[in-house]
Amino acid sequence: MLLSLKMSYKATTGEDYKADCPPRNPASESNCGSDATEAEEDFVDPWTVQTSSAKGIDYDKLIVRFGSSKIDKELINRIERATGQRPHRFLRRGIFFSHRDMNQVLDAYENKQPFYLYTGRGPSSEAMHVGHLIPFIFTKMSPGFYKNVVKIQKHVTFNQVKGIFGFTDSDCIGKISFPAIQAAPSFSSSFPQIFQDRTDIQCLIPCAIDQDPYFRMTRDVAPRISYPKPALLHSTFFPALQGAQTKMSASDPNSSIFLIDTAKQIKTKVNKHAFSGGRDTIEEHRQFGGNCDVDVSFMYLTFFLEDDDKLEQIRKDYTSGAMLTGELKKTLIEVLQPLIAEHQARRKEVTDEIVKEFMTPRKLSFDFQ
């Protein structure tokens, strides 16, 4: 029965579901897109990211499993041509590694047609960590927004969210209906104060790959409610200091660098907690070299060090053993300290009025009709 449910779902959902999900056991059957049946396999859904590999998630496998598209050299070149800008280091280094319909967005951009970004943050603690540095959008429930939530809820059955998210009969109805709330900002008609009556402006969603199930569902619903499918750019996960096996948690102070950390705390945390790919002794390290693929300090540098050449030099030196772990960590500390200090200085300048204006649903400096 579970198999036929899933198959009938696949039959209605089209190209976003061409991923290969071979039947294994009932748990994985009701949870296509996640994968926890074999100990060595990664597990990725919007609530849990787990891998037993210190290198982190196998993203190539994930692309196959999710049925999304790899961000390849050709796409990055097109972005560079279209924008006339050097592509962001997150694109150059494969941090954003997967996408859906990014070519449509580039078509729109080249034809001077509008599109908009949907990205968000729901920090679970007062202090945000460096993974929260991406700009925020908090959505406030306007009538247009709520109308879309209800419209989406009408077009998604329990069978479908069971298939996509692995929900069970014991889950609360809030969790069951929530995917429609996450889906709503994907449609421009959710923001009439910005887009007027336009329902046809495509949305681009840059997000970590674990959020893809929500937008697979959204893209399935879109044509049925006469809205354009949102395009997606998928990023890899920002690793915890302890290693790429898990996502870091805002509730564990030692799992990451926080935006309220002092220069001293940054130094201590990196030195004490950042998982090292170095050897046990200096002698061994000089002889055999370190392993950048599992070294968290190196991973953090791929996110925060802008200079590609310098990064490549560090990789070579650390891999050959020319650079020691302490030196690598010192480099990271010297990148993070000014970055965080600058954020703290700018945050200090934010007044209640600025926050209030930012949070008020309002027309932006773009004209739509």
Add this chain to the structure above:
Amino acid sequence: MLLSLKMSYKATTGEDYKADCPPRNPASESNCGSDATEAEEDFVDPWTVQTSSAKGIDYDKLIVRFGSSKIDKELINRIERATGQRPHRFLRRGIFFSHRDMNQVLDAYENKQPFYLYTGRGPSSEAMHVGHLIPFIFTKMSPGFYKNVVKIQKHVTFNQVKGIFGFTDSDCIGKISFPAIQAAPSFSSSFPQIFQDRTDIQCLIPCAIDQDPYFRMTRDVAPRISYPKPALLHSTFFPALQGAQTKMSASDPNSSIFLIDTAKQIKTKVNKHAFSGGRDTIEEHRQFGGNCDVDVSFMYLTFFLEDDDKLEQIRKDYTSGAMLTGELKKTLIEVLQPLIAEHQARRKEVTDEIVKEFMTPRKLSFDFQ
């Protein structure tokens, strides 16, 4: 498995679920409170009311099945003592026939403690029918209201709504989560503009009995989120002109008298469509008398004719055969025509400003702190 699910639900839900729901088949198992397994049995849930009896639903059986309490003479007397008013004809005549916790509301009333009413209308066509005459409350989604929706959604699982409403895996997630939206107005904290910070003001809900499943669920959740359970008064159904076998429908113009009907339309509809308990010929009617228990004109008079003595005289005369069907219908027409005309005159006086003020969430003329 279905049995154990239902039993574990009953185990957690306490006194509102003491109704006897013997296992019959899976459909009725997942649908306690509804009942469609035997052809002769009534079916009542929030979407469907059906009976094969021309007398309408067997309300005494429904009280047992729903586990609610009968509105007996003692309760009606207490209402009369507490209010110093003759009880409304809907109470005197058993139109409101069932309740939950009405004695708590009377306690509050006698102790000059506040409580509030929750009642509503969602007309499915432009023209409303006489069943819509009860005052409206349209709820607008305020932050306090929405917070309660989410709080309730967090405390109700799919298993529970499956048990209460008979939802299946093929139902859309909007339907599955909707009971929390209907539940929210039962709590005073949903209306901060009226009740300030008070979360402890009890709500009284007068509604037709088919809405009880929503509030059974609400009463189950209430103590778990530290709110008082809403009290309930259950009414019988206002019958369609065609007979008490079904509820009337706002989308079928001949199923009831509409609030936009002219005096002439009222006359035609009653004469042509009101199901009669009279005999086939005048001779038979004079000899054997008519049947008030199935006569829709008589049923409508129990709702709209205020004079109890006159109503009792009509019952006697029609039952004995002294009153003919034409005379009974004429009486009803003469009651309905001025009632509807008065409504139309008052409706004409309603300006856009009055509607706007009525619909604006605002402090009312009651002080809470």
